[in-house]
Amino acid sequence: MLLELQPYSEKPIYEQLMLEIKRGIVTGELVPGEALPSVRMLATDIGINMHTVNKVYKQLQQAKVLVKKKNGFIVNPEPLKPTEDAMTGISERIYELMIEKALYGITDDEVLFLMKNVNLTRKEH
Amino acid sequence: MLLELQPYSEKPIYEQLMLEIKRGIVTGELVPGEALPSVRMLATDIGINMHTVNKVYKQLQQAKVLVKKKNGFIVNPEPLKPTEDAMTGISERIYELMIEKALYGITDDEVLFLMKNVNLTRKEH
Amino acid sequence: MLLELQPYSEKPIYEQLMLEIKRGIVTGELVPGEALPSVRMLATDIGINMHTVNKVYKQLQQAKVLVKKKNGFIVNPEPLKPTEDAMTGISERIYELMIEKALYGITDDEVLFLMKNVNLTRKEH
Amino acid sequence: MLLELQPYSEKPIYEQLMLEIKRGIVTGELVPGEALPSVRMLATDIGINMHTVNKVYKQLQQAKVLVKKKNGFIVNPEPLKPTEDAMTGISERIYELMIEKALYGITDDEVLFLMKNVNLTRKEH
DNA sequence: GTGGTCTAGACCACC
DNA sequence: GTGGTCTAGACCACA
Numbered sequence: 001m002l003l004e005l006q007p008y009s010e011k012p013i014y015e016q017l018m019l020e021i022k023r024g025i026v027t028g029e030l031v032p033g034e035a036l037p038s039v040r041m042l043a044t045d046i047g048i049n050m051h052t053v054n055k056v057y058k059q060l061q062q063a064k065v066l067v068k069k070k071n072g073f074i075v076n077p078e079p080l081k082p083t084e085d086a087m088t089g090i091s092e093r094i095y096e097l098m099i100e101k102a103l104y105g106i107t108d109d110e111v112l113f114l115m116k117n118v119n120l121t122r123k124e125h
Numbered sequence: 126m127l128l129e130l131q132p133y134s135e136k137p138i139y140e141q142l143m144l145e146i147k148r149g150i151v152t153g154e155l156v157p158g159e160a161l162p163s164v165r166m167l168a169t170d171i172g173i174n175m176h177t178v179n180k181v182y183k184q185l186q187q188a189k190v191l192v193k194k195k196n197g198f199i200v201n202p203e204p205l206k207p208t209e210d211a212m213t214g215i216s217e218r219i220y221e222l223m224i225e226k227a228l229y230g231i232t233d234d235e236v237l238f239l240m241k242n243v244n245l246t247r248k249e250h
Numbered sequence: 251m252l253l254e255l256q257p258y259s260e261k262p263i264y265e266q267l268m269l270e271i272k273r274g275i276v277t278g279e280l281v282p283g284e285a286l287p288s289v290r291m292l293a294t295d296i297g298i299n300m301h302t303v304n305k306v307y308k309q310l311q312q313a314k315v316l317v318k319k320k321n322g323f324i325v326n327p328e329p330l331k332p333t334e335d336a337m338t339g340i341s342e343r344i345y346e347l348m349i350e351k352a353l354y355g356i357t358d359d360e361v362l363f364l365m366k367n368v369n370l371t372r373k374e375h
Numbered sequence: 376m377l378l379e380l381q382p383y384s385e386k387p388i389y390e391q392l393m394l395e396i397k398r399g400i401v402t403g404e405l406v407p408g409e410a411l412p413s414v415r416m417l418a419t420d421i422g423i424n425m426h427t428v429n430k431v432y433k434q435l436q437q438a439k440v441l442v443k444k445k446n447g448f449i450v451n452p453e454p455l456k457p458t459e460d461a462m463t464g465i466s467e468r469i470y471e472l473m474i475e476k477a478l479y480g481i482t483d484d485e486v487l488f489l490m491k492n493v494n495l496t497r498k499e500h
Numbered sequence: 501g502t503g504g505t506c507t508a509g510a511c512c513a514c515c
Numbered sequence: 516g517t518g519g520t521c522t523a524g525a526c527c528a529c530a
Binding site for chain 4: 269272273275276315329330331332333336339340341343344345346347348349350351352353354355356361364365368370
């Protein structure tokens with residue numbers, strides 16, 4: 001999986017990386033059971049600190065997105081069930097989205113259009 | 126308008142307050158043209174610092190949600206049009222939402238259900 | 251001279267009033283030597299505080315725009331020569347204008363166009 | 376970039392600083408993409424409080440003059456387009472300038488002369 | 501009374 | 516090291 005971070009963006013690197021890995025899984029660039037690069041490898045590969053990669057892997061393990069094996073992390077081979085934390089996060093996003101939508105008078109159709117047209121292969125986010 | 130903040134949340138107080146005011150406008154608890162409580166009043170009312178409230182009012186003024194008059198702030202009497210910045214933020218939210226949705230195998234219908242059933246009077250967010 | 255202030259605008263009333271009087275002189279609504287309404291009259295007329303009117307008259311007297319007579323203020327019957335203060339203020343405005351112009355890449359022609367098309371009879375300012 | 380503020384001016388420090396930074400960009404003392412001094416560094420350097428510098432950087436970021444990266448602020452590498460707010464401000468300045476000009480009988484040529492001869496390296500403003 | 505500005509000092513997140 | 520947030524308290528302009 002190729003991933004590109006924007007090192008000078010305003011978004012924290014660890015958030016970018018976490019989102020990128022999730023994106024990779026969703027698009028199939030990372031398949032269930034597939035091994036992730038080692039912390040050290042990935043860190044040097046994309047030129048960030050080991051601690052940052054470590055933090056991301058740990059958090060994704062905590063979210064059951066990754067599973068820790070003896071020799072590193074793999075993508076969880078089991079299909080993910082929405083955890084309570086995940087649902088809370090999603091509800092939170094939707095809650096705020098609905099407020100912004102209503103505040104600016106954006107229509108349902110416009111939101112649906114945006115949802116249907118999300119481009120997961122492009123990374124300008 | 127009654128509002129409650131969660132002082133120990135990881136979300137900054139000022140963001141919570143900003144969202145609460147937007148929520149108030151969307152639900153009609155705050156009507157266009159209505160005066161907001163003074164910076165200092167609201168601050169002591171909800172037990173936070175004046176500067177924090179000030180920051181919120183200023184940012185909402187910048188976003189054209191509030192309008193500053195000589196004697197305080199009022200809700201913008203004009204309906205809001207989505208600014209470019211607002212749309213960027215909304216697209217960003219949708220992008221991340223779609224990734225989480227796909228990652229946890231949540232269906233379109235479930236998302237739509239959550240969107241239709243957002244409870245704007247509930248404040249647990 | 252008819253003058254309208256925007257009592258709830260963000261611009262201080264005394265500045266609005268001062269500018270309005272200057273505008274009246276420039277457009278000829280107020281002619282040199284003409285008596286201005288008494289402080290008390292003007293204040294009740296436009297519904298503002300006497301102190302505010304007083305402050306404006308005093309400052310305009312200081313700037314030699316108005317002249318104090320026994321029975322009140324009149325528009326200076328002598329044509330105004332640019333005072334040092336006036337020139338300083340004007341230079342200051344031009345200085346800032348030129349910076350904004352250069353910063354946003356606005357052309358000379360656009361600025362000249364705006365200057366030629368200032369509408370002094372309209373008061374939306 | 377050297378800059379001097381006038382602590383006893385009636386113009387707020389943060390406005391002076393904001394103008395100075397814009398001036399720096401316009402004159403080329405600050406080039407697109409260049410990093411600005413850190414908030415705290417600049418503050419101690421010019422003897423003002425950190426929060427005042429912070430406010431300036433934030434407002435300039437909002438105006439797209441500066442861009443925030445993870446490790447600080449840089450001058451926006453992209454050329455600026457005049458925003459609606461910027462144009463409103465410029466029109467306002469021109470409106471008042473035209474009134475002062477007419478009031479003091481200053482000629483078009485004199486104004487043009489002043490505009491052509493603004494000294495952006497001089498800081499007595 | 502209102503908001504605006506400025507200072508001082510604290511703690512936190514990110515890298 | 517960087518900026519972000521929050522608090523506390525002061526003084527000022529405007530009406």
